[in-house]
Amino acid sequence: MYPKEVEKLLPRVQKPGRYVGGELNSTVKDRADVDVRFAFCFPDTYEIGMSHLGIKILYGAMNQVPYFWCERVFAPWTDMEQLMRENHIPLYALESGDPLTAFDFIGFTLQYELSYTNILNMLDLAGIPLRSEDRPELFNLVVAGGPCACNPEPLADFFDLFFLGDGEEVDLEVMELYRRCKRENKSKKEFLRLAAQIEGVYVPSLYQVEYHEDGTVKSYTPTDGAPATVKKRNMMDLDHTYYPESFPVPMIEVVFDRISVEVLRGCIRGCRFCQAGFLYRPFREKSIDAIDRQCRALCESTGYDEISLASLSTSDYGELFALIDRLHTWTEPDKVSISLPSLRVDNFSPELMERINSVRKTGLTFAPEAGSQRMRDVINKNVTEEELLRTVETAFAEGWNRIKLYFMIGLPTETMEDVLAILELGKKVVDTYYAKKDRPGGRAVEVSLSAAAFVPKPFTPFQWFGQDSGEMLQEKQHNLRGANHSRRISISYHGAETSFLEAVFARGDRKLCRVLEAAFRAGQHFDGWDDCFDFDKWMRAFADCRIDPDFYATRQRPFDEVFPWDHLDYGIRKEFLQRECEKAYRGETTPNCREECSNCGAACFKGGICVEKRAHLV
Amino acid sequence: MKNVRIWFEKKGSARFISHLDLTRCMTRALRLSRLPVWYTQGFNPRVYMAFAMPLSLGAYGEKECMDIRLTEEVPLEDVARRLGERLPEGLPVRGAAEPVYRLEDAAWADYELFLEAGDPAGLMDKLQALLAQETIPVMKHTKKGEREMDIRPYFQGMEIHREEDGVSGRVRLPCSTAGSVNPALLLDALGQYTGEEPLVQITRKGLLTQDFSEFR
Numbered sequence: 146m147y148p149k150e151v152e153k154l155l156p157r158v159q160k161p162g163r164y165v166g167g168e169l170n171s172t173v174k175d176r177a178d179v180d181v182r183f184a185f186c187f188p189d190t191y192e193i194g195m196s197h198l199g200i201k202i203l204y205g206a207m208n209q210v211p212y213f214w215c216e217r218v219f220a221p222w223t224d225m226e227q228l229m230r231e232n233h234i235p236l237y238a239l240e241s242g243d244p245l246t247a248f249d250f251i252g253f254t255l256q257y258e259l260s261y262t263n264i265l266n267m268l269d270l271a272g273i274p275l276r277s278e279d280r281p282e283l284f285n286l287v288v289a290g291g292p293c294a295c296n297p298e299p300l301a302d303f304f305d306l307f308f309l310g311d312g313e314e315v316d317l318e319v320m321e322l323y324r325r326c327k328r329e330n331k332s333k334k335e336f337l338r339l340a341a342q343i344e345g346v347y348v349p350s351l352y353q354v355e356y357h358e359d360g361t362v363k364s365y366t367p368t369d370g371a372p373a374t375v376k377k378r379n380m381m382d383l384d385h386t387y388y389p390e391s392f393p394v395p396m397i398e399v400v401f402d403r404i405s406v407e408v409l410r411g412c413i414r415g416c417r418f419c420q421a422g423f424l425y426r427p428f429r430e431k432s433i434d435a436i437d438r439q440c441r442a443l444c445e446s447t448g449y450d451e452i453s454l455a456s457l458s459t460s461d462y463g464e465l466f467a468l469i470d471r472l473h474t475w476t477e478p479d480k481v482s483i484s485l486p487s488l489r490v491d492n493f494s495p496e497l498m499e500r501i502n503s504v505r506k507t508g509l510t511f512a513p514e515a516g517s518q519r520m521r522d523v524i525n526k527n528v529t530e531e532e533l534l535r536t537v538e539t540a541f542a543e544g545w546n547r548i549k550l551y552f553m554i555g556l557p558t559e560t561m562e563d564v565l566a567i568l569e570l571g572k573k574v575v576d577t578y579y580a581k582k583d584r585p586g587g588r589a590v591e592v593s594l595s596a597a598a599f600v601p602k603p604f605t606p607f608q609w610f611g612q613d614s615g616e617m618l619q620e621k622q623h624n625l626r627g628a629n630h631s632r633r634i635s636i637s638y639h640g641a642e643t644s645f646l647e648a649v650f651a652r653g654d655r656k657l658c659r660v661l662e663a664a665f666r667a668g669q670h671f672d673g674w675d676d677c678f679d680f681d682k683w684m685r686a687f688a689d690c691r692i693d694p695d696f697y698a699t700r701q702r703p704f705d706e707v708f709p710w711d712h713l714d715y716g717i718r719k720e721f722l723q724r725e726c727e728k729a730y731r732g733e734t735t736p737n738c739r740e741e742c743s744n745c746g747a748a749c750f751k752g753g754i755c756v757e758k759r760a761h762l763v
Numbered sequence: 764m765k766n767v768r769i770w771f772e773k774k775g776s777a778r779f780i781s782h783l784d785l786t787r788c789m790t791r792a793l794r795l796s797r798l799p800v801w802y803t804q805g806f807n808p809r810v811y812m813a814f815a816m817p818l819s820l821g822a823y824g825e826k827e828c829m830d831i832r833l834t835e836e837v838p839l840e841d842v843a844r845r846l847g848e849r850l851p852e853g854l855p856v857r858g859a860a861e862p863v864y865r866l867e868d869a870a871w872a873d874y875e876l877f878l879e880a881g882d883p884a885g886l887m888d889k890l891q892a893l894l895a896q897e898t899i900p901v902m903k904h905t906k907k908g909e910r911e912m913d914i915r916p917y918f919q920g921m922e923i924h925r926e927e928d929g930v931s932g933r934v935r936l937p938c939s940t941a942g943s944v945n946p947a948l949l950l951d952a953l954g955q956y957t958g959e960e961p962l963v964q965i966t967r968k969g970l971l972t973q974d975f976s977e978f979r
Binding site: 146147152155396446448 | 775779780794821850
């Protein structure tokens with residue numbers, strides 16, 4: 146429930162439903178009954194945060210424990226923030242309405258780099274000191290997890306600890322440790338020292354960093370008995386990993402207003418640009434029984450009439466048809482529809498489309514990622530032009546006439562010819578439509594090509610790659626658009642400037658903490674939103690801190706450079722990534738995990754596809 | 764097929780959701796209740812629901828109603844209970860009954876306003892002075908843009924009382940598909956003519972028919 150003082154502000158803001166809580170299935174406990182309070186903070190708006198699966202899982206997992214209470218906090222939109230500041234109302238959690246200063250843990254999920262300023266803004270709005278060293282007590286611990294925790298160094302000064310990998314168990318273990326340390330009156334320092342011994346916990350203050358004169362990392366030295374490398378936590382058996390049977394159902398419409406059930410974790414594909422594809426290895430599937438049980442439970446607790454079978458690549462689920470058939474036995478009579486969030490070009494079939502009857506026949510999206518076959522080989526996107534054209538032919542035959550294709554520009558080894566191949570591919574899709582004899586009359590085909598600027602990320606084979614300069618990316622975009630003369634094809638871009646900033650922070654080090662704070666002090670937040678992003682202000686923040694952003698984004702890094710994330714272990718070996726990088730430059734592809742093991746290192750977790758395959762070879 | 768009128772409150776957090784959000788909440792709760800609700804027939808069947816006059820965002824609704832259709836006979840108290848169990852706390856169900864009037868028979872609404880004030884006497888004076896004006900022109904935001912409107916005829920009969928921590932008032936205003944007057948217009952006028960912007964709680968007590976009988 147929101148604090149009383151907020152009531153006066155609500156009539157004056159857009160979408161006041163973002164700030165009031167009170168949703169069905171939200172967990173309200175008695176403060177007196179709980180020992181540890183955790184504020185789960187999503188550094189973006191309510192509608193985006195409430196669409197996120199991770200928050201639903203961890204919220205449920207924590208609240209299952211009687212003496213833990215997890216509540217939700219989202220970033221207020223600029224109108225509400227201004228009113229809260231004017232009226233001295235600190236940022237509060239939606240369940241109790243209590244300010245963040247009342248919480249033992251203030252936990253953020255790091256979903257993308259452009260939300261970092263929102264994190265600082267949220268702490269500031271709560272009146273919590275930004276820097277870890279300015280919070281000496283064992284209280285108001287600021288922690289984080291999520292994909293960007295794989296290189297948390299640009300945030301290292303602000304956070305007390307990071308969770309690496311799957312959070313279902315490690316979060317609770319750290320809360321349990323905190324509860325014990327509180328009871329034993331231990332200091333924050335003692336707590337952090339003990340927490341660092343838990344697998345999957347990284348305490349940045351326990352590592353001393355030395356730099357070479359050129360600014361690159363020389364070494365990370367652990368202190369106080371912290372491990373030399375921190376290994377991510379991995380939930381091997383998804384069937385027996387906690388999954389919520391209910392979650393708060395937003396009263397206002399959110400981005401993904403439906404049930405999400407995760408069907409698998411990881412990805413077999415090994416696309417060389419995709420960080421998630423490496424971070425979440427090994428590929429692990431849930432059984433049909435478990436998925437069916439979880440879908441039923443969530444339908445019975447939320448009232449939603451749509452289930453999304455979520456994962457990085459759901460069409461790679463081994464028994465997808467059997468799964469959908471099983472769900473249909475009850476979803477059809479209950480008028481529940483099933484949707485798949487991501488379809489691969491090479492798995493799209495009329496049989497699959499028949500089963501996903503709910504798909505509206507308006508638009509269909511695929512991600513070939515690159516226009517030329519050469520380029521697709523470089524990034525290991527093992528999809529051929531023939532497969533794509535066959536797929537769109539199927540889609541046209543099934544009644545679709547709008548196709549959206551996602552691409553990246555600025556990929557390693559890319560030439561202007563590769564860029565223009567994006568348009569060529571678009572034209573072939575258009576031609577495929579008009580080649581069909583029995584196409585319905587009166588409807589024109591619409592092909593939209595979306596080209597995002599490539600951002601090199603840690604733990605990928607392209608982690609050494611210097612991003613294209615802004616000028617180069619703009620020239621490529623300009624040429625691509627200039628070459629298009631078809632009215633059937635539209636081309637859209639994703640901003641080169643935001644991609645540059647994303648590249649800086651993705652592969653940044655601790656020196657960037659100062660820049661982040663300076664940018665925040667200059668009023669930067671909601672950088673992922675076009676109406677808030679101000680590139681010039683960011684460049685001024687870099688200049689004021691005497692930090693060259695190109696050092697992080699566009700500099701080509703040598704293979705022997707020590708990275709700020711080398712002491713974090715996601716199972717994937719650096720030698721493997723280097724091997725993949727070299728293959729990329731030679732234009733060689735790597736088979737997927739189902740076809741052949743490429744020895745990435747994830748087998749150290751002793752599960753998932755890494756062991757299944759061995760079983761099948763025996 | 765049986766028409767059932769559900770009576771509920773819209774309070775707390777639920778005051779801040781739009782009418783469209785309310786219909787989505789009700790749809791989910793009706794699905795969860797497993798009541799034999801009738802779905803509209805068409806390409807995208809949806810749970811049939813019809814409301815009387817929508818309540819404006821932020822207002823507390825003491826006696827709101829919604830009509831549904833049931834395909835099988837269910838005792839009315841069971842309908843109320845089963846739906847009520849599945850709604851968020853801000854939307855408690857107060858009962859289910861057979862409709863007496865048609866939804867479009869709603870014509871008036873009774874409102875209660877509470878204006879919080881540190882100096883109730885001062886606010887009382889200002890409000891009285893405002894209501895004593897010969898005309899009270901305010902800008903009304905409509906779909907077609909803004910237009911000026913004199914609200915005095917609607918508010919001149921308003922009863923106001925000084926309370927310990929503010930001022931309360933009761934007013935009956937047109938509320939129908941043919942046209943409604945939003946009680947918040949008085950607050951716009953208060954701000955415009957006196958500069959006062961107190962914290963206000965608007966409650967819609969209930970609807971009435973053309974001849975002022977209780978809408979049932």
